Structure formats: structure tokens, C-alpha cells
Amino acid sequence: MYHPYFRGKQFELVTIRETAKMLAENNFTPIIEPVRESLAGLKKSVDAIKKANGKAVVVINPFYGDHHEDASVITDFLKSSPDTSGTIFAGIMLHSDMKIDDILKIKDQCPDHDTVFIHSGFTDPKKLSSMIDEGMSCVSNTFIEEHAKLLYRKHFNGHKRILLRDGFKRQRNADYPTLEEFSDLHVTYKELGMDGFGDFLTVGNAYSESGGPAYAVALHITFIDPSKDDVMYIYHFVSDTRDTPTDPAGKFSQALGKLIKKLNSNSSHIIETEAIKEFRLLHENGHFPGLGYIKKLSMKHHIETISVYLKASR
Incomplete structure (x- = not known):
């Protein structure tokens, strides 16, 4: 249903741990993109999700952060705890510079975890959807809306589809208006043919290593x-x-x-x-x-x- 997207910084991971029970009870599935070198916080968060009998997606080829060039430590982490309950999924980010062979290579790195595709600029949806139709295992297709418009998403009709919308318009703290619209996906996702929806919480999809000095709070x-x-x-x-x-x-x-x-x-x-x-x-x-x-x-x-x-x- 609801799929909040977290970058794996300290307080994002703490948020997951502290809301693990609520997430599980509501059948919410957090998506976690590890961005810090140490995976200690990620392990604690995944353990909390498991303890609460919840579900989570761990991105095994993060686009941002310390594991962008080499994410083998993340796949090793998942391999060290086989998912016998089918609740911790391997998320694969699909970017514009990726080919089908790249996807298959990454997918093969976590054979004991079901796969979630996260569409973020991929350019060959027709071929990928055909391969899924022909039997490629995939739990769901999660679309980041700004990179996966309606015609793109139509290729995956008949498969489980989740739509993520970034409702947080990131800017300098001093420049924020008092009030603005965030999203209506929680109301409209079914009308859009989606099986679930998500967002980037009150942080947004824009990524930075640190927030910088707080001229305004x-x-x-x-x-x-x-x-x-x-x-x-x-x-x-x-x-x-x-x-x-x-x-x-x-x-x-x-x-x-x-x-x-x-x-x-x-x-x-x-x-x-x-x-x-x-x-x-x-x-x-x-x-x-x-x-x-x-x-x-x-x-x-x-x-x-x-x-x-x-x-x-x-």
C-alpha cells in the first residue's frame, strides 16, 4: 500500500526502527537506499522490521552515497541473512545508463531474495516488461513519477505497480512558503491503476551529503x-x-x-x-x-x- 522511500542516513534509519511496528501493522513497505559506508544502522533497521513481521526493500545498487561505485557489501549483507519468510526484498534501481544485461547481472547477486524494480530513468521498458511476461521473477515495479510517466508505466500493466511521487519541493529553509500542496496519491493511486503509492517523506528525493549550516530552521x-x-x-x-x-x-x-x-x-x-x-x-x-x-x-x-x-x- 504505502511505500516510503528512505535514504539510509542516521535519522532516516532511526525513523524506520522507531516506526517498525506501525509500518508492519499497516502493511507499509519502506524502501531503503543505503548511502553510508557502515551498514550497522541498516542492519538494526532491517532487524526491527523483521521482528515486527513487516516488509522492506533494500536497494542493492544505490545511486547515491558511499556504495555508488561498489555495492558488494550490501549484497553480502543480504546474502548473510537469507530471506526465508519472503519479506526483505532486493531493490534494483533502473537508471538511464543501464541495459537489460546489467539488470540481470545485479539480480543474480541476490538469488535468495525476491526482486523489486525501481524505475528511475530506464529507457527500455518494452523489453523489460516482455521479459517479466516471459517469466523473469519480479515482486513489483516501483516507479519514481518524474522518471516514469504514464506511457512508460503502461508497459507494465498487469503487474504489481507502485507509484512514488516527491511531494517535497526542496529549497533553502528561508525560502519555504508557509503552506503548499504535498500530494493526492493517497487518494488517487487506485484510479491511476496503481497497487500502492509512496513518497520521499518530508525530506524529498534531492540528495546531499550534509545539510550545511542552518541559516534558518x-x-x-x-x-x-x-x-x-x-x-x-x-x-x-x-x-x-x-x-x-x-x-x-x-x-x-x-x-x-x-x-x-x-x-x-x-x-x-x-x-x-x-x-x-x-x-x-x-x-x-x-x-x-x-x-x-x-x-x-x-x-x-x-x-x-x-x-x-x-x-x-x-
Whole structure:
């Protein structure tokens, strides 16, 4: 159903571990692209998913990060824990410079794990779909929308299809508007002929090794508006101080104050998730837990918001 896409940085992996039970209970399947040299955090996240009886996709040929040139350590990691339950899938990123033979070579590296194809610029969908029709094993085809438009996706009609849309328009923290539309895929994915949907949470698909100095601090909080056909929107609560990289704690306090004011207005449509409760506690205590921790809370809130909506829609 819902397939959130995570790059395997520290707080993304922590988010997976802390939401593993919720992900499993809702039949959500996180997609994890390992980008850090150490796989210790990835192992903990996968173990948490397994313990919760959930499912996950681990990308074995990441496009970004430390394993872009040589991902053998990732395939070795999967080989070291054969997937007898069929719940940890080997994800293969399909890029514009790949040929069918490249796909087959990568696929053969993890024979004990079912395959998920992640379409991200591949240019020969007709041939690949024919090979799947002829018996090539593939659990599902996951399409990154900006790289796989309607005509491309039509080649895979009749197969399980997941559509990922990047609803997060990445920009400088100081430049975010107060409010913008995020996505309607949670409402429309079935009408588009998809079996599931996903996004890049409140982080976005754009990749950078580090965030750089925080001239402004922004809290990104999603909500679903029932008065607007259940479309998901995102608030950006941005600090007033934006002209210096110092005092992130003070800037966080400013942004958090704006979030709390909006919550207390009773007109925000933001649901009271566990993450929102923690934001309230941080405000009460005047505590700054660090920028990575804040990002984690935003992601956890986003996942729980989708969970609550889908449960109510059943």
C-alpha cells in the first residue's frame, strides 16, 4: 500500500526502527537506499522490521552515497541473512545508463531474495516488461513519477505497480512558503491503476551529503485537509532569524513556537500524532534535541498521518 522511500542516513534509519511496528501493522513497505559506508544502522533497521513481521526493500545498487561505485557489501549483507519468510526484498534501481544485461547481472547477486524494480530513468521498458511476461521473477515495479510517466508505466500493466511521487519541493529553509500542496496519491493511486503509492517523506528525493549550516530552521509538518478532497498539504514553520548560521537552538525555538501556535488555533488539520506530542513536550521544556532529531519527528508524524487516514478510509 504505502511505500516510503528512505535514504539510509542516521535519522532516516532511526525513523524506520522507531516506526517498525506501525509500518508492519499497516502493511507499509519502506524502501531503503543505503548511502553510508557502515551498514550497522541498516542492519538494526532491517532487524526491527523483521521482528515486527513487516516488509522492506533494500536497494542493492544505490545511486547515491558511499556504495555508488561498489555495492558488494550490501549484497553480502543480504546474502548473510537469507530471506526465508519472503519479506526483505532486493531493490534494483533502473537508471538511464543501464541495459537489460546489467539488470540481470545485479539480480543474480541476490538469488535468495525476491526482486523489486525501481524505475528511475530506464529507457527500455518494452523489453523489460516482455521479459517479466516471459517469466523473469519480479515482486513489483516501483516507479519514481518524474522518471516514469504514464506511457512508460503502461508497459507494465498487469503487474504489481507502485507509484512514488516527491511531494517535497526542496529549497533553502528561508525560502519555504508557509503552506503548499504535498500530494493526492493517497487518494488517487487506485484510479491511476496503481497497487500502492509512496513518497520521499518530508525530506524529498534531492540528495546531499550534509545539510550545511542552518541559516534558518524549518519544521515540515504534513496534514490532510478533508475540506479539500483529502489532499495532503505541508506546513513549513520557519524561524524568523535567517541571516546567520549560529544559534540553531534559538531558531528551533522560533519555528517550534509557530507550530505550537498553529496547533492551538484548532484550525490546522494537523492530527495529534506521537511526534506532535513530542514537539509539544520540547516546547514545554525549552529543549533543542538537534536538527537530525527534528527531521526524524517530522518523518514519524508524516507516516502516522498517512496511517490514520488509510485506517479511516477502509
